[in-house]
Amino acid sequence: MTEPDPAHLTLSGVYFDGRTSRDRAATLEVSGGTLVLRAEGEPETRWETAQLGIDPPIPGIRRVLKFPGGARFETGDDAGVSALEARLGRNRGLGRVRRLESRWGTALGAVALMILFAWGFVAFGLPALARTAATATPDAVLATFDRETVELLEGQNYVGPTRLSAARQAQLQRVFRQVTSRVGGSSPYRLLLRDGNAPDAPFALGANAFALPGGTVVMTDQLVRLARDDRELAGVLAHEAGHVIRRHTLAGVYQGLGLSLLTVAVTGDLVSAGTFAAAVPAALLRNGYSRAAETESDEVAARFLLREYGTTRPLRNLLARLETLDRNADEHSVQGGSRVEDLLQTHPGTAERIRHLRGLEEQARRR
Numbered sequence: 298m299t300e301p302d303p304a305h306l307t308l309s310g311v312y313f314d315g316r317t318s319r320d321r322a323a324t325l326e327v328s329g330g331t332l333v334l335r336a337e338g339e340p341e342t343r344w345e346t347a348q349l350g351i352d353p354p355i356p357g358i359r360r361v362l363k364f365p366g367g368a369r370f371e372t373g374d375d376a377g378v379s380a381l382e383a384r385l386g387r388n389r390g391l392g393r394v395r396r397l398e399s400r401w402g403t404a405l406g407a408v409a410l411m412i413l414f415a416w417g418f419v420a421f422g423l424p425a426l427a428r429t430a431a432t433a434t435p436d437a438v439l440a441t442f443d444r445e446t447v448e449l450l451e452g453q454n455y456v457g458p459t460r461l462s463a464a465r466q467a468q469l470q471r472v473f474r475q476v477t478s479r480v481g482g483s484s485p486y487r488l489l490l491r492d493g494n495a496p497d498a499p500f501a502l503g504a505n506a507f508a509l510p511g512g513t514v515v516m517t518d519q520l521v522r523l524a525r526d527d528r529e530l531a532g533v534l535a536h537e538a539g540h541v542i543r544r545h546t547l548a549g550v551y552q553g554l555g556l557s558l559l560t561v562a563v564t565g566d567l568v569s570a571g572t573f574a575a576a577v578p579a580a581l582l583r584n585g586y587s588r589a590a591e592t593e594s595d596e597v598a599a600r601f602l603l604r605e606y607g608t609t610r611p612l613r614n615l616l617a618r619l620e621t622l623d624r625n626a627d628e629h630s631v632q633g634g635s636r637v638e639d640l641l642q643t644h645p646g647t648a649e650r651i652r653h654l655r656g657l658e659e660q661a662r663r664r
Contacts, residue, residue, distance in 0.1 A: 306381060308372045310359070312336040315367025325362065325370050327381060334370065342368075351378065351387045424552055424587070431510075431548040439484075439511035439547070446509050447489065456502065457495030460518050466490055472527050473514070476534045479601050482542040484512030488534070493517030504619055508537040510547040523618055531605070532598050532612030539597030545590035595650055599657040609654040616654075620647040628655075 305328055312323035312334060323336035332349060334342045342364075350363035359371040360378040372378065382388050450456050459466065473488040493502035494517075504519040514537045516530070524530045540546050586594070595612075602609045613628040620631050631648045 306377055308370070308374050308377045310370055310372030310374070312339070313369050313371075314339070315364075315369065320371075323370060325372070332364075334364075346385060349385070351382055351385075353388050354379075424548070427548040427551040428544070430551055431544040434510070434544075434547060436511070442547070443509045443511035443513045447513065447515075450491075450515070454495050454498045456491035456493060456515065456517070457498070458492060459490040460492055461490055461521060465521070468527070469516075469521065469530065472531050473534055476531050476601060477538055479604065480535050480538045480542065480597055482512075482538060484541050486512045486514065486538065486541070489513060489515045490521070491515055491517055493519045504622070506533050506537055508540040508546050510541075510544065510550070512541050514538070514541070520619075523622075523624065524615055526611070528602075528606055528611040529615040532602050532609070533615060535598040535601040536594045536612065539594030540586065540590065542597065543590065543593055545586055545594065549586055549590065591650065592653060595654055596657065599654055603658065603661050609658045613651045613654050616647050616651055 306326070308325045308327075310323060310325070311320040313320055321336040321338060323334060323339075326333040326335070327346070330346045332344045332346060334344075336342075344364055348365050352361040352363065354360060354375065359373050360375055362370045362372070362378070364370070461469075469490060470488055473486070477486040493505050502517055502519075504517060504523045506514065506516040506520055508514050514534060516534070516537075520533070521530065524533075598612055599609045602612060610628065614626075617626045617628045617631045618624065620626075623630065628651050631651060
């Protein structure tokens with residue numbers, strides 16, 4: 298095969314004069330620094346090669362050469378145009394890209410790299426971005442989230458007024474103040490006691506506790522009744538305070554609801570934050586926390602329990618009772634899956650959490 302000589306090159310194609318859409322069969326002759334175009338029904342036209350524009354190559358599309366005044370010449374002679382590009386030094390970078398694209402191995406490698414990048418972003422990038430945004434979210438926005446979320450929880454009957462006696466409520470508020478004063482954090486903590494089996498609720502929360510981004514902790518009457526003593530409830534409250542301190546709730550909601558909401562919160566747009574808060578309850582109750590978030594909060598609770606009572610057993614026992622809904626259950630009542638099954642779960646299982654709490658206690662005793 299003879300390579301085209303770019304110094305004396307003739308290309309066949311069609312010509313557009315830049316004024317109408319009509320094409321004309323044409324030839325373009327390149328000789329030295331001169332271009333000579335001969336098109337049907339048109340006088341011969343000459344240009345300097347410096348006046349020529351060459352569009353980048355697109356696979357499957359005719360090559361396009363452009364002239365002053367909007368005229369253009371299109372040809373299927375890709376080899377000829379490529380030789381001309383090489384001579385004139387045009388589209389060098391794009392030519393290398395084109396060569397890479399034309400190789401199957403390179404193209405498949407690029408696709409695999411894109412898939413790997415997308416997986417890495419979802420698995421690691423998005424959580425990291427969500428944590429950063431949660432840390433940067435202003436306190437005023439957090440307060441809006443809490444207020445709007447509580448209004449929604451109560452307005453849509455997710456929770457009802459507590460049925461606990463005034464004396465019992467006051468006792469639990471004292472426990473909560475004791476817990477939050479010990480675990481620290483700068484949030485304006487408050488404890489809301491609510492009925493988790495409210496009439497007409499979309500679904501029953503039952504025995505439950507959860508933290509809102511701004512420091513509000515909601516604990517249901519059913520959880521209070523499931524506990525054998527206040528040490529167990531203190532462990533749960535310390536765990537929820539851990540979520541507040543590390544802003545797990547907010548990071549989890551950001552991650553679950555998508556990137557667009559991150560900028561809303563970080564910029565402190567209170568109007569949008571109110572709209573955003575409408576999605577918080579569903580995300581909060583549906584998604585739960587990640588394995589890392591639960592582990593971190595359990596460690597906050599463990600430090601509190603070990604300092605106050607010298608053991609993490611109260612929380613271990615209550616976790617077992619929540620898992621089995623058996624008031625007679627204790628930490629030994631929960632049977633865990635295999636290590637492999639535990640590793641494959643996105644959220645830590647109760648047995649795994651109990652093992653972790655027990656391990657933290659054993660570590661503390663060895664010190």
